[in-house]
Amino acid sequence: MEIPITEYLEQLVAANREDSGETAQYIPEFAQADPDRLAVAFATPDGRVYCAGDVETEFSIQSISKPFTYALAIIDHGLAHVLEHVDVEPSGDAFNEISLDPETGRPMNPMINAGAIAVHGLLTGADREARDERLLSFYSRLAGRRLEVDEKVHASELSEAHRNTAIAYMLKSLGKLEGDPVDVVHGYTRQCSVNVTVRDLARMAAALSAGGRAPDGTQVIDPGVNRHVLSVMATCGMYDSSGEWLTRVGIPAKSGVSGGLLGVLPGQGGIAAFSPRLDAHGNSVRGIRIFERMNQHMGLHLMDAI
Ligand code: GLN
Numbered sequence: 001m002e003i004p005i006t007e008y009l010e011q012l013v014a015a016n017r018e019d020s021g022e023t024a025q026y027i028p029e030f031a032q033a034d035p036d037r038l039a040v041a042f043a044t045p046d047g048r049v050y051c052a053g054d055v056e057t058e059f060s061i062q063s064i065s066k067p068f069t070y071a072l073a074i075i076d077h078g079l080a081h082v083l084e085h086v087d088v089e090p091s092g093d094a095f096n097e098i099s100l101d102p103e104t105g106r107p108m109n110p111m112i113n114a115g116a117i118a119v120h121g122l123l124t125g126a127d128r129e130a131r132d133e134r135l136l137s138f139y140s141r142l143a144g145r146r147l148e149v150d151e152k153v154h155a156s157e158l159s160e161a162h163r164n165t166a167i168a169y170m171l172k173s174l175g176k177l178e179g180d181p182v183d184v185v186h187g188y189t190r191q192c193s194v195n196v197t198v199r200d201l202a203r204m205a206a207a208l209s210a211g212g213r214a215p216d217g218t219q220v221i222d223p224g225v226n227r228h229v230l231s232v233m234a235t236c237g238m239y240d241s242s243g244e245w246l247t248r249v250g251i252p253a254k255s256g257v258s259g260g261l262l263g264v265l266p267g268q269g270g271i272a273a274f275s276p277r278l279d280a281h282g283n284s285v286r287g288i289r290i291f292e293r294m295n296q297h298m299g300l301h302l303m304d305a306i
Contacts, residue, residue, distance in 0.1 A: 009052035021277035021285040024257040027156035039274045041202035047215025058195040060153045062256030065191045070110040073122040074225045086115040095239045105174035111236040114167050120188040121179045142207045143200040144215035154193035198272040205262045205270020241281045249291050250301030261287035
């Protein structure tokens with residue numbers, strides 16, 4: 001029996017309330033986040049959005065920003081130049097591990113912190129503010145509305161950014177970071193602190209599903225760049241559980257420590273979930289469960305298309 005999409009999403013939220021895991025603890029904003037929040041959204045390539053649960057709740061985008069910044073860096077410089085600074089190999093390590101290729105010194109991929117910091121350093125812009133604004137307006141075009149930085153989250157992230165700052169200095173010493181390490185970490189933590197809802201994330205995912213076309217129909221990411229970004233998300237988007245994710249759910253995805261999870265169905269649309277409790281890899285427990293349920297119900301797995 002067919003049921004309307006919104007009703008299906010509401011049933012999904014109601015049936016997957018049971019939770020486990022811990023909210024991220026490294027800054028007070030996450031430790032205090034309401035762990036019971038749960039939301040899911042689906043967006044079509046032309047930007048229609050269906051959603052259920054806590055759809056108005058805003059949370060910081062965190063690592064889900066990484067594939068989008070990567071796309072902008074490739075748009076700015078071309079793939080060959082970006083690949084000189086960051087590789088495309090799954091690291092199998094945690095998101096904040098200093099995973100560098102022993103021969104070239106490149107971070108293993110742009111979906112872990114080391115790679116994302118190198119990528120942020122590549123962004124074109126006259127100064128820190130200009131780069132921040134370019135990035136924010138790029139995300140906003142893909143989301144179909146003006147997004148803003150959560151200044152409190154940003155200040156907290158910055159005050160705890162010792163490890164990311166160390167990574168930036170390490171990259172600088174290896175010749176893999178363009179720009180000043182402190183400036184780059186300032187911008188990287190700002191990109192992580194952009195507030196979104198599941199609706200925004202579903203739209204951003206839908207743009208990737210549409211070959212880089214934003215909800216308003218404009219081509220924001222070149223299709224070749226879009227394909228490259230989706231490929232890296234498929235192999236590296238879920239940190240050190242990327243292999244398990246690809247075998248079980250089978251779609252390009254990206255998670256973030258505030259509990260967001262975004263998945264792309266090429267040609268068909270974008271899915272996003274939000275639930276702040278995380279598993280040991282830093283991925284949303286209920287977010288993953290919701291994608292697995294949808295996979296059981298509708299067969300999302302790309303390898304099933306064969
Ligand atoms: N701001 C976080 C960090 O850089 C983002 C990491 C994440 O979402 N996994 O540590």
